[in-house]
Amino acid sequence: MKLLANIFLSGLAILACVSCSKDEDPVLPLEGAKLSVAVKASGTATKAYNPNDVNELEGEAYINNLAVVVFNETGTELLGYKWEALSGAEHSAIIADVPTTNAVRARIIVLANVPRDLLSTVSTYDEFQTRLVDLSSQSQTNLTMSSQVIVTKSALSEEDNYLGYEDLGDQNVDGISDPILLTRVAARIDLVNISTRFAGTPFAGREVRIDAVGIYNMKTKSYYFSEADWGETEAPDAVRNSEDTSFEDLLVNDGASISNTPFVHYVMENMKSDDHTMITVKATLRGNSSYQDHTKIFTAVINASGLQNDYDHNFIRRNYVYRLRIYFDGESFDNIPVTPDPGPDPEPEVDTNLNIAVQVVGWGPVMQHPVID
Structure with missing residues (x-):
């Protein structure tokens, strides 16, 4: 097959590197949980794009903002969301303290380079599925990306929860330790x-x-x-x-x-x-x-x-x-x-x-x- 078989290995890997300080955690209801996302672009010491990807133009992997939205398992209730602008996120970035109202089974989506007000009017998963991104908003330095929908089999813990964190292996929610892929639309x-x-x-x-x-x-x-x-x-x-x-x-x-x-x-x-x-x-x-x-x-x-x-x-x-x-x-x-x-x-x-x-x-x-x- 002509398509490179190792495409997933040659991409820009963004790895979690830190979690937020417990001293800075907001006070949440007992049943609540909190989502933090830490990212680091590996192998890009001096460049904002992946030097190993010959098909990628400079700027096409910029993360100008990150957004996380969390629904309950069925998608009928919005548990929480956060959008955060990032400055100079060429190598690393963090979005922390995404509030959620309940520590339950969750439906999670991570997005990059989306409008600030995208999530402010969303109340259900089905509604969010109908939202459209316009080609006019896409440019070499601002390409919208999104993860697949992550539906947890286990309820989020009231303590620490991890997802896609390689070093923790089975300690991740549902044992999902592989990096979560953000794909351009x-x-x-x-x-x-x-x-x-x-x-x-x-x-x-x-x-x-x-x-x-x-x-x-x-x-x-x-x-x-x-x-x-x-x-x-x-x-x-x-x-x-x-x-x-x-x-x-x-x-x-x-x-x-x-x-x-x-x-x-x-x-x-x-x-x-x-x-x-x-x-x-x-x-x-x-x-x-x-x-x-x-x-x-x-x-x-x-x-x-x-x-x-x-x-x-x-x-x-x-x-x-x-x-x-x-x-x-x-x-x-x-x-x-x-x-x-x-x-x-x-x-x-x-x-x-x-x-x-x-x-x-x-x-x-x-x-x-x-x-x-």
């Missing part, structure tokens, strides 16, 4: 390479100008979290086209490909919609003394054959990077002869025959250990 599309294959065709020696690149049928909304680890967050509808990114003097020929990733775009998960997410490229075959310029708009569905190519999904799934390589060949354009009295330039043709190769790679995940005191 967005995906990223990279146009990494553009080339021509004109040798031996009527276009030999010609070059192509890339005029604009955009995304068609991109999902603009997503649910904040999924019940499963790295589960689906796709929201219905909310499909639109992006604005095109225009280029000047971006030229490619057989002797000079474009390999500096000129286009990067975030999108939301889109696996079930009939309107599949596509890349669109407006390109012009440059004319010469014998032939006119010929402009066409090319489109292609992104990752339409993922399963066939040994990836684990088709189309767009959250927390993946789609690395696109496109090329133009002897079938891509037409040779239009220069005439003595040429007419006005025609509208660009729309052509779905874009030669595209898709590589699906996973972002290194973000992990953390929550500590319940």
Whole structure:
């Protein structure tokens, strides 16, 4: 399988390092419990991103704020929540003293980079499940992340509780000692390479100008979290086209490909919609003394054959990077002869025959250990 098998090992690990001081604990009802989350980004001594993850751009693992929400086991009652802004959380961060009203079996969700008021109007788990995050809020330094839903089999203790704390092993709630994964809700599309294959065709020696690149049928909304680890967050509808990114003097020929990733775009998960997410490229075959310029708009569905190519999904799934390589060949354009009295330039043709190769790679995940005191 082409997707890296050790993706969970190459991610940004966020490990619990401290718990809050007992002297600073607020006075809670006897039946109450308190949730504290301490995080530390390991292996990032001087960088805010994971240097071992070649697919991660700087800033994509920033944790600008953390939020924790705790419901009772059935989700019918909100037991407590807390949102906390973090400053310079490149390597470590703590969110402490999340108040809960009862030491009972709990349903816990951890989120990063979400609005301050997200949880203030939530009263039940079912209600929280319907909340949507908008693509316009996502950027390279502010990507929303969320854990799977953690439903404890045991009631939270009125004493210290731990969850996902490796050093404590079976002392964790339900013995869950593996790090809890924070997964981005967005995906990223990279146009990494553009080339021509004109040798031996009527276009030999010609070059192509890339005029604009955009995304068609991109999902603009997503649910904040999924019940499963790295589960689906796709929201219905909310499909639109992006604005095109225009280029000047971006030229490619057989002797000079474009390999500096000129286009990067975030999108939301889109696996079930009939309107599949596509890349669109407006390109012009440059004319010469014998032939006119010929402009066409090319489109292609992104990752339409993922399963066939040994990836684990088709189309767009959250927390993946789609690395696109496109090329133009002897079938891509037409040779239009220069005439003595040429007419006005025609509208660009729309052509779905874009030669595209898709590589699906996973972002290194973000992990953390929550500590319940």
